[in-house]
Amino acid sequence: MSKTISFVLNGRQRSVQVDDPEMPLLYALRNDLGLHGPRFGCGLAQCGACTVHVEGKAVRSCTFPVAQAAGAKLLTLEGLGTPERPHALQKAFIEEQAVQCGYCI
Template identity: 60%
Template sequence: MTQTTLLVNGKSKSINIDDDTPLLYALRDDLNLKGPKFGCGLGQCGACTVHVDGQAIRSCITPAKSVSNKKITTLEGLGSSAKPSKLQQAFIDEQAAQCGYCINGMIMTASAFLAKNKNPSDQEITDALSGNLCRCGTHQRIVAAVKRYLSLS
């Protein structure tokens, strides 16, 4: 175990982890952040998505040590239940979550995408979110939530 410093949601956190510990485990187990979820463990479903230096990455396959001293943002860093971000509020307003398991990945992926593309087409939104799996089939509501956010911005 070695000490690693993670810059998470604007705060520096020092934790002791093994060299191969996935970032997801460090966030959930050591820092008690529950936004990113364990889905497939292979980086294929998107439930574990977080931002590292503004890029959406899959935290289940990213070693925590590899992002030491980089800016990490989780769903909790975008907003809170008391004060959700505009994007989070759009997802709430559109009732985009059915079981809610994919929503972390959908919001984090959408947030990183929208930071680069301020006026995407419906197809660009769909393409940007295509790497995230939703087993409940609320894709239309998720796209509607992104479009609602764009109409408010």
């Protein structure tokens, strides 16, 4: 039986229909909501490619059950800033010409 899980994602109220409330949050974010910031890396909560903030705390979404996100505020990379108003972290990457290795892409 399908269950509706609702939360605030990047400042917007969102909901997903899931058959398994224990499904990793990562799958709901990528497959159901079309986000590409959180990525699948290891599936073991070790590499950090899937990290999102849930109520201000960094969690590994590849092992975090979607049901635990119910009613929470979630923040992904897509919610940090915009091209017109980048987040301080994004500004620092630009100013320092920092690059990532691209392994998790």
